[in-house]
Amino acid sequence: MTSETVQGIQFDQVRLPPEAQQLRAEVRTFLAEEIAAGTFDPHGTRESDGFDREFSRRVGARGWIGLTWPKKYGGHERTFLERYVLTEEFRVANAPTRGHFVADRQSGPMLMKYAGEEICMDVLPRICRGECCFCIGMSEPDSGSDLFAAKTRAERVDGGWRVNGTKVWTSAAHNADYMIGLFRTSAPTQENRRHGLTQFLVDMKLPGITVNPIPQMTGSLDFNEVVLEDVFIPDSHLLGEVDMAWKQATSELAYERSGPERFLETFYALVELVRLLGDDPDLRGAESIGRLVAQLHTLRRMSVSVNGMLQAGKEPVLEGSIVKDLGTVWQQKLPGRVRDLSAFADPRSANIVSFHEQLENAIMIAPKLTIQGGTTEVLRGIIARGLGLR
Amino acid sequence: MTDTSDISSLIAESATRIFHDRCDPQAINNAKGVCWKEPLWRDIEENGLTLSWVDEERGGAGVGIAAGFDVLYVSGQFAIPAPLGETMLAGWLLSQAGIAIPSGPMSVAPCTRQDRIFIDKKGALSGTARSVPFASETRHLVLLAQGEEGPVTALVETKDCNVKEGTSIAGDPQGKFSLDGVTLLAQSALPPDIGSDVLMLLGAAVRARQIAGGLQAVLDLAVEYAKERIAFGRPIGKFQAVQHNLARLAGEVAAADAASGSAADAIHHAKCFDEAVFLEVAAAKIRAGEAAGEGAAIAHQVFGAIGFTQEHILQRYTRRLWAWRDDFGTESEWAEKLGRRIAAAGADQLWPILAAR
Numbered sequence: 001m002t003s004e005t006v007q008g009i010q011f012d013q014v015r016l017p018p019e020a021q022q023l024r025a026e027v028r029t030f031l032a033e034e035i036a037a038g039t040f041d042p043h044g045t046r047e048s049d050g051f052d053r054e055f056s057r058r059v060g061a062r063g064w065i066g067l068t069w070p071k072k073y074g075g076h077e078r079t080f081l082e083r084y085v086l087t088e089e090f091r092v093a094n095a096p097t098r099g100h101f102v103a104d105r106q107s108g109p110m111l112m113k114y115a116g117e118e119i120c121m122d123v124l125p126r127i128c129r130g131e132c133c134f135c136i137g138m139s140e141p142d143s144g145s146d147l148f149a150a151k152t153r154a155e156r157v158d159g160g161w162r163v164n165g166t167k168v169w170t171s172a173a174h175n176a177d178y179m180i181g182l183f184r185t186s187a188p189t190q191e192n193r194r195h196g197l198t199q200f201l202v203d204m205k206l207p208g209i210t211v212n213p214i215p216q217m218t219g220s221l222d223f224n225e226v227v228l229e230d231v232f233i234p235d236s237h238l239l240g241e242v243d244m245a246w247k248q249a250t251s252e253l254a255y256e257r258s259g260p261e262r263f264l265e266t267f268y269a270l271v272e273l274v275r276l277l278g279d280d281p282d283l284r285g286a287e288s289i290g291r292l293v294a295q296l297h298t299l300r301r302m303s304v305s306v307n308g309m310l311q312a313g314k315e316p317v318l319e320g321s322i323v324k325d326l327g328t329v330w331q332q333k334l335p336g337r338v339r340d341l342s343a344f345a346d347p348r349s350a351n352i353v354s355f356h357e358q359l360e361n362a363i364m365i366a367p368k369l370t371i372q373g374g375t376t377e378v379l380r381g382i383i384a385r386g387l388g389l390r
Numbered sequence: 391m392t393d394t395s396d397i398s399s400l401i402a403e404s405a406t407r408i409f410h411d412r413c414d415p416q417a418i419n420n421a422k423g424v425c426w427k428e429p430l431w432r433d434i435e436e437n438g439l440t441l442s443w444v445d446e447e448r449g450g451a452g453v454g455i456a457a458g459f460d461v462l463y464v465s466g467q468f469a470i471p472a473p474l475g476e477t478m479l480a481g482w483l484l485s486q487a488g489i490a491i492p493s494g495p496m497s498v499a500p501c502t503r504q505d506r507i508f509i510d511k512k513g514a515l516s517g518t519a520r521s522v523p524f525a526s527e528t529r530h531l532v533l534l535a536q537g538e539e540g541p542v543t544a545l546v547e548t549k550d551c552n553v554k555e556g557t558s559i560a561g562d563p564q565g566k567f568s569l570d571g572v573t574l575l576a577q578s579a580l581p582p583d584i585g586s587d588v589l590m591l592l593g594a595a596v597r598a599r600q601i602a603g604g605l606q607a608v609l610d611l612a613v614e615y616a617k618e619r620i621a622f623g624r625p626i627g628k629f630q631a632v633q634h635n636l637a638r639l640a641g642e643v644a645a646a647d648a649a650s651g652s653a654a655d656a657i658h659h660a661k662c663f664d665e666a667v668f669l670e671v672a673a674a675k676i677r678a679g680e681a682a683g684e685g686a687a688i689a690h691q692v693f694g695a696i697g698f699t700q701e702h703i704l705q706r707y708t709r710r711l712w713a714w715r716d717d718f719g720t721e722s723e724w725a726e727k728l729g730r731r732i733a734a735a736g737a738d739q740l741w742p743i744l745a746a747r
């Protein structure tokens with residue numbers, strides 16, 4: 001659209017190109033083989049247990065990690081739209097991508113932007129081979145939404161930094177090879193309370209790091225507390241500028257927000273609802289399925305569009321945040337809708353047992369969907385800023 | 391050949407200019423009477439906007455489906471109080487059937503789920519069409535009638551019909567047409583690949599695109615207002631609750647735009663009106679319709695009492711958003727149809743159907 005609007009929300013019309021749909025076919029074949037070989041259960045628990053280093057290695061061997069990255073770092077210089085397709089097929093299949101997904105989505109791009117060439121040449125190719133699991137060390141006991149309250153200290157010492165403090169809610173820390181950590185290097189200034197934090201690449205095998213599991217309400221052991229005691233980090237592992245992380249940590253890019261994982265986490269509940277209600281649902285069932293499918297189709301169009309705009313070199317930051325807000329709220333509400341709609345289903349339906357198991361799982365994971373990676377409230381603040389209100 | 395996106399932006403610009411000069415919502419709201427109507431229509435027609443979807447051989451502008459939808463988006467941004475979308479649809483139906491296009495405003499029927507219009511071998515019409523937009527303000531009505539051998543496009547003069555006139559929730563004319571025995575000006579069968587549901591389908595896409603434009607304008611208005619209106623000593627846009635409401639409004643605007651834009655694009659590129667086009671259009675009408683409801687509610691909340699007055703232009707938008715979501719099938723009606731198709735295809739086809747696009 002060409003007409004001028006004050007807020008300028010724009011979704012270019014983007015269709016998945018033939019090479020992306022070709023890749024989809026390849027991915028489906030690969031995943032079917034993995035399921036047949038017993039690597040994972042496509043109807044299994046949908047959470048966290050999806051760490052499988054061997055699987056990640058096989059994905060890497062296919063050339064499917066670092067898909068969009070430069071070849072010199074082991075990447076494949078393919079498009080964001082191909083990466084989009086890959087991500088959604090892995091999600092929908094319930095594939096165990098924990099070992100590489102975070103590194104592929106955000107840690108690798110972060111390194112490319114802020115790490116030295118030597119680090120890039122060392123770490124990025126290993127990510128691409130599926131050998132490097134990353135975790136994110138931002139939250140602390142007294143610092144969540146307000147990242148700038150972080151207290152874990154990094155003090156300058158000869159040749160590097162000494163770190164002391166505690167990170168919490170660190171997903172996958174127990175499996176991770178590296179963490180990207182946010183540490184305090186100076187006090188905040190009068191003018192800028194966000195000043196004084198710095199990002200580092202932390203080797204999780206360094207002496208002084210202890211990882212303690214924190215069981216989640218689902219029973220999953222994905223959360224951790226990461227205690228850092230006199231951990232020495234060499235200068236070469238500094239990411240970006242000292243004290244200036246507020247510019248880096250908050251410049252979370254549109255592709256981190258707008259991926260299909262922002263609306264497909266509970267999709268299986270909808271699939272099982274369609275199965276439960278059968279091929280000739282009543283009026284209420286039919287109408288409700290239609291609405292949910294329309295909403296999901298719309299979210300996909302938005303996400304594809306954002307990825308296409310990224311590919312075209314645009315910066316759809318506001319659009320990306322909107323996709324995350326709408327998508328996470330939608331996928332959080334979905335299990336509740338599915339529960340309502342299943343209330344009068346025939347208890348003799350063939351999939352009734354697995355339906356209830358999967359629905360319970362979806363209901364239980366729903367709360368986290370609007371908290372992880374920044375809460376809805378924080379995200380709406382970001383959108384409001386994009387609208388010029390802050 | 392010129393790039394279609396160039397044509398699109400040119401025609402969208404010219405539409406913006408015309409609507410800006412002739413149907414600026416504030417000017418119309420201030421106007422006593424309807425003196426703006428005639429010059430608005432004259433400019434729309436003289437600039438060929440009404441014939442966007444008519445081929446050049448038939449005297450149309452032939453700018454293509456996509457450019458036509460861009461004009462409709464702009465018409466939504468101005469809450470257009472004239473039958474432009476309806477005349478474009480009428481022109482499309484006539485040109486598909488090879489019937490010459492008359493000048494003047496037109497409307498189309500049937501545009502609700504329940505209505506059917508029949509035409510027999512001798513060319514006698516029967517049936518009723520409810521909620522026909524702009525009714526008596528149109529010169530001609532184009533019908534998609536059920537012939538004995540398939541769908542037929544028929545052209546009648548509005549003055550020859552028995553019309554029971556009312557108004558839509560937007561205050562625009564809307565009428566119930568009795569077509570029994572009305573004289574035909576022309577009739578012709580539609581090509582075999584065009585089914586009798588095509589008018590509802592295209593009409594729904596038209597309304598979805600207009601809703602997207604209307605919502606974008608509402609967001610612009612609401613954000614500007616939130617920056618200016620002072621309460622408790624500061625602009626209301628500084629209150630977090632208001633910010634979050636506007637962020638939600640932005641989400642609804644975005645969803646309506648993405649869904650309706652995708653449907654328009656799907657129609658533009660479609661070789662025929664297949665299942666994929668159905669999914670796109672149904673989803674667009676459902677999601678844009680939902681956004682119209684949510685978006686209007688949020689905008690009214692932001693504006694407080696002033697937005698509830700006739701004097702303020704917000705109602706020109708919100709009432710049209712409510713009207714447009716009703717036309718050519720509501721969210722519920724489209725959802726039921728879409729849901730039935732998804733159910734019939736089965737659970738394991740749901741993902742392949744979505745992912746194919």
Ligand SMILES: Cc1cc2nc3c(=O)[nH]c(=O)nc-3n(C[C@H](O)[C@H](O)[C@H](O)COP(=O)(O)OP(=O)(O)OC[C@H]3O[C@@H](n4cnc5c(N)ncnc54)[C@H](O)[C@@H]3O)c2cc1C
Binds near residue numbers: 372
């Ligand atoms: C499943 C899961 C995985 C996670 N993985 C990681 C990880 O790997 N690494 C990591 O560093 N962190 C991780 N987190 C932590 C996550 O980033 C934080 O939970 C999140 O940023 C919110 O912080 P908090 O939990 O301290 O809540 P708080 O910041 O205390 O917020 C509590 C409530 O107050 C609201 N609130 C706070 N500030 C404002 C404000 N200014 N305006 C309005 N409302 C406000 C919030 O929206 C929320 O509703 C994970 C969390 C979850 C649930």
